[in-house]
Amino acid sequence: MLIPSRRTVIVYNNFMQLTKEQNALISSAPKGKTFLCGPSGTGKTTIGVQRMLALLNMGIPASSILVLTPQRTLAGPYQHALETKPAYSGSSVTLLTLGGLARRMVGLYWPIINDLAGFKHPNTSPSFLTLESSQYFMAHLVTPLFEKGYFNSIVLERNRLYSQIIDNINKAAIVGFPHTEIGERLKSAWVGDLSQLNVYDNVQDCVNLFRSFCLENNLLDYSLQIELFRNLIWPSEIFRYKLFSTCKHVIYDNLEEDPPFAYDILQEWLPNLDSALLIFDEGGGFRRFLGADPNTASDLREHCDKIHTFSESFTSSKDLQALNSTIKHLQNRDLDRARQKSLSLETLQEILVVPGDELRFYPQMLDWVVSEVKNLIDSGTPPGEIVILAPFISDMLRFSLNHRLEKIGIPTRSHRPSRALRDEPAAQCLLTLTTLAYPQWQMLPSKFTLAYAMMQAIDGLDLVRAQLLVEQAYQKDDPANLLKAFDDFPSLLRERITYQIGAKYEHLRLWFNQTDKEEALDIFLSRLFGEVLSQSGFRFHRDLDSGRITANLIESVRKFRWAMAETRQDSNFTLGKEYLQMLADGVIAAQYLQSWKQSDQEAVFIAPAYTFLMNNQAVDYQFWLNTSSSGWYVRLEQPLTHPYVLSREWTQGQKWTAEHELAVSQEGLKRLITGLIARCRKRVYLGISGLNENGSDERGLMMRLIQTVFQQSLRGADGG
Amino acid sequence: MKLPDNFIYSQSSLQDYVNCPYRFYLRHIQGLQWPALQTDDALLMEEHMLSGARFHRLIQQYFLGLPLERLHNTAEADPNPDLPVWWQNFHQKLSQTISATRFPEVKLISSITDTRLMAKFDLVSVSSDHLTIYDWKTSQKPATKTQLKARLQSRVYPYLLAKEYAALTKANTYKPEDISMIYWQANFPDDPQVIEYSQSAFDADELYLTHLIKEINSKSEQNFIKTGNLKHCKFCNYRSLCEKGVQAGSFSELEPGFEDSDLLEFSIDIDQIDEIRF
Structure with a gap:
């Protein structure tokens, strides 16, 4: 379940501020296909949400309405509106991604396609x-x-x-x-x-x-899943009859972030719908690397009866909108129009803030960012109205910002798309103890690793005593008796470690001795967590974060076990050992997504720029760090694939040259900057330092563009 | 107590509250993940749950009109040898008796005391003068009517259908007396448990549910107290947090008819499994 921020609620309560045209669109008869386009911040999602509610108010059965978004977080405003709508009852509106629909339908219609797809065991699920x-x-x-x-x-x-x-x-x-x-x-x-x-x-x-x-x-x-859905399920009569007779109204938001297969489906679907509202963000297409194809999406307007274009921003201030126009003109090399649209220097400095003094070193820039954040909060800005963005958020950057902000009592939340489970201390503890319980896997830990795990496991045990304990207890060469009984320790050592700690160690040791050496790994982990580590006297007891990390780890192992159950492995294969090896190699559990609902919405958000864009929520203030970095626009190195060459737009046989690379970089930068500004209400702060995070001097395209913007305004101020 | 944004009550969350207010607090207000075992025979329970989910899916496919022969083949190929038997029982003894207008896996929502109550029905069948709720159970032990009637599900489902049936059919009007709920037990096909609904039951349920939800909504954090009934703690994943025991209870001690509600925290419901994020 999604919990949109309070800001979202305010936006969707602004219904009365909508224009006549927008209100007409919302309350139009439930017939026909409408293509709604415009830049971010012009109220398109608000229209989508209100249209959905209007359909319900017209008496359209909720079960006949489907809301599609490219990713589930983007359905948040729709879900929130449904669940706060007064007296909403009856059946429910379905909120899905097209990938999710494909997945569900492949599972449901499997019996009618299983023999057509070339599977060896067609009757088995x-x-x-x-x-x-x-x-x-x-x-x-x-x-x-x-x-x-x-x-x-x-x-x-x-x-x-x-x-x-x-x-x-x-x-x-x-x-x-x-x-x-x-x-x-x-x-x-x-x-x-x-x-x-x-x-x-x-x-x-x-x-x-x-x-x-x-x-x-x-x-x-x-x-x-996609191929089976597209090629076998979608054309089948039985599926179409069911879909077309139940789903009559579609609202598809952020269409531009989905891949071409979605548009193929939609093109065939549209004639069979009573009504459709397709919402297209003109500056979007941020998920190119995941196959987003905004140009093909835009062509869907040809299949609609009406096209509405919104241009007035409900989000950015007039000055930020003017800045966005200047940037667009500059990037299109239309210098005359850029000059005409340029803001006065005074206004520009009000909405695009740079450090007052030249900052040579990166930490100085971070200090400046933190002091500006503090000023904003001191003057009454809610922390949730501030984001700190960079092309990438390294662990070091995240730590540096968190540490600085939390030291002065400012709450933060960070969202990196991935974080390795093996890097979490709770997961390390569980996995180390697991290797002790399964000595036959021959993955026994080093003394230090075990000491660290013991410290993580036993409440009150510090690292010094943990090392003393392990030094005495751990008998790596004797797999049948890996841990020595506490009573067999020399008495002086027992006193130093303390009998209280010794009792907990003994509890753990005896628990290990009675474990089933053949038990499935996820079950073992659940048992270790529930019967020992989360019990009183152990460090996971009432540690909610450890519970969450353990749950993530167990879920990962369980899904691995389920997937492996389908394959016929040889008799030497040990599932748990395989999991641990793959985990150590970073092949699995290399990433897990933290739920958005665990985030404190009223905290300063630290995120990669694209993550913030795909979250699609505007804020008052944005800080852009590392503005001189090429990371804002240069594609990630992908020597084995290519998002543009494998796209539908690419002409086969054409060569990918440096000119292409430069063009997509510039286009990417334009989308990114204009997308960010469109999601900013008041002001952007530019974190500029002479040397970047790695200590080198960089002058990327973004920095140059910003300099040009300032030069334009300076010329205007000089009358030039 | 402020409930999480977008919170919707269900028979499962209400059952949690009735069994243990603190469990309700941890699970539904705090959203706390606490992955201790719920039963000692975890793999056995998992297999039972997964088989149950596959059986539910098979019946849904039947009501979607998928070819019978293919469903037979799917049932026969199932890794659980009980499943073909359940399928035969369903097909031979029940499927033909269910009236023409059928709504498999349908979800209804209703407003109650400024909040929402939701139910996901395995099947609702609609005839000109009757509405029937079907709930499929795959327990190894037969559940008695008394056991089933004691569950919140037996109150929430007919109550919700009585209030919101118009979302399914507008052809006729129905009174609570026109509703029945059938717990159909795949291992005991000749012993379906039928609960007839009535106006007085509806009135009593409305009073009870309204009171229960108001009670929860107005409760302060510290008043979500832990249950004194340790039987519930045996099958609760939060037992270590509450210091109410170490080992999970045995799967064989579970009350029949539990599946689909209490322990379906596994992500095995096909609709609940995360989509692949690509």
């Missing part, structure tokens, strides 16, 4: 893979190929290598070309070292292997 389990199976298939020289010219972390191959097969599904063409498409666009062509051949081999493995073992990765 399929196993749905997560990104994590897909990555595991990819690793399982690709690892033996390294010895044959596959990818030997590539320097890349293993988990990134696997995820890029998976990305390719997913791209083929969502763009709509056969997965067998991936290698050729990538090769045909390549200019450069010829050895890269072999790499693309390697990619194709791995993709083929993966698909065969999935069909052999009834595994449904994302690409198969």
